[in-house]
Amino acid sequence: MNEIEDSHSRKPFRIAIVGGGLGGLALAIGLIRHGIGVHIYEAAATFSEIGAGVAFGPNSVRALGPTDESTLRGYKKHATFNEGPKRQHTFLSLRYGMGSCNGNGKSFSFSKALVSVGEFPGEESGVNDVRLHFIDRSTATASAIVGCDSIKSKTREAILGNIEHGEFINIVAVRRKNGATWEDGQWVVPSTKDEMLRDFGSWHPAVTNLLSHSLAQEEWALFDLQHSAKYYKGTVYLLGDSAHASTPHIGASAGMAMEDAFLLSSLAGAIRDQTELEKAFRAFNAVRRPRTQTVVEYSMLSGFAYEFMKDDVGDDFSRLQADISARFEWLWHEDLEAQLLKARKLMG
Missing domain, CATH: 3.50.50.60 (FAD/NAD(P)-binding domain)
Structure with a gap:
């Protein structure tokens, strides 16, 4: 003590x-x-x-x-x-993460918003090709990329890395399991990435993409x-x-x-x-x-x-x-x- x-x-x-x-x-x-x-x-x-x-x-x-x-x-x-002044007085912002009863959760169309860029060996040229990963989980390949995606450029991140000041992202995803009780003697127990994605797999790709990149997985009782x-x-x-x-x-x-x-x-x-x-x-x-x-x-x-x-x-x-x-x-x-x-x- x-x-x-x-x-x-x-x-x-x-x-x-x-x-x-x-x-x-x-x-x-x-x-x-x-x-x-x-x-x-x-x-x-x-x-x-x-x-x-x-x-x-x-x-x-x-x-x-x-x-x-x-x-x-x-x-x-x-x-x-x-x-920034835009969020100076913001405490909480809400977004639909999946389909909703009134349909609003399904109304968003993100089209081909770029998430990340990766390289892979080209089959014919002998040099690396590039693969584009989009928010809707689709991908595309090309020999090169030209980023014309404005000041909030995702392409720029592929060259310069993340130039923002954030060093840590904390994600808390809550799922209510009706009728379930917490049986473990510990209040925090280890979980896995697969378990998280299974619980939240129907959510928007932007959410599941964040979860898939998490470094630590734990399950908490509330x-x-x-x-x-x-x-x-x-x-x-x-x-x-x-x-x-x-x-x-x-x-x-x-x-x-x-x-x-x-x-x-x-x-x-x-x-x-x-x-x-x-x-x-x-x-x-x-x-x-x-x-x-x-x-x-x-x-x-x-x-x-x-x-x-x-x-x-x-x-x-x-x-x-x-x-x-x-x-x-x-x-x-x-x-x-x-x-x-x-x-x-x-x-x-």
Whole structure:
């Protein structure tokens, strides 16, 4: 068991944090800032990258600064933002990946959009010929290629390589297997490229082409934790995913942990001694449980919507955009200071 301990305690009590993930570390930073001694207990030997990525919406970012300004500076240093003014305010874009009930998924015609170029030995000339690979999975051969395909030239990539700045593509493909249960004791298990292509073989060639080039294949279980129980008992409290784990469909888990850390560290910083800890936990639970359990529900509903399984939305893109946007609006535009004020009033 790894342990991380601070050495600048001013309050007459200490808090043990079990787990050194994003929520645990953010809470520790906030508590230390308020003069509270902390001790982090983490089972993993090292920190490593887990999951598909971390999405921080505006609500998450707003929680970082009041928790500790250095945390916000670290986030801004390492966060990846959309490039270019066209996508500056884009959080999510949707594309049909396969046939749909209303036919829209079959209406796209990509014709002969070039994907890649390769060489192979010519049978007659003794020199290499070239093969063109198109997005519709067809190919063509020629002795030479002249690229006249504008500024976004795929032909240019065959000469110069990928001149864009992206170094890594992270792909998450979700398939709901109705009636199936997760039997494996591990939450992440090895998969194969063949299994991925079998599950998503009917999708658009642009999608299956990306999957076929993936270097790592894993299968993940998606769980959530929707319940009506309170998050604490006495002076033992649950924070982040341990209390309100949600599926990744609105990218809210990390953000909820940041909100939790801000609120709990602020409340703990306002109390005088150990006897008031349960009072702080009680107020925190009253404020945080309704919002975080709504996140669990909204993430589940968004998953159904993305998969065209929500009855009042189906595969109508205009309805889908409105349905999902409403949940993001609710998620992102929360007044954290108002939450804190309400919790402080409940503490008396």
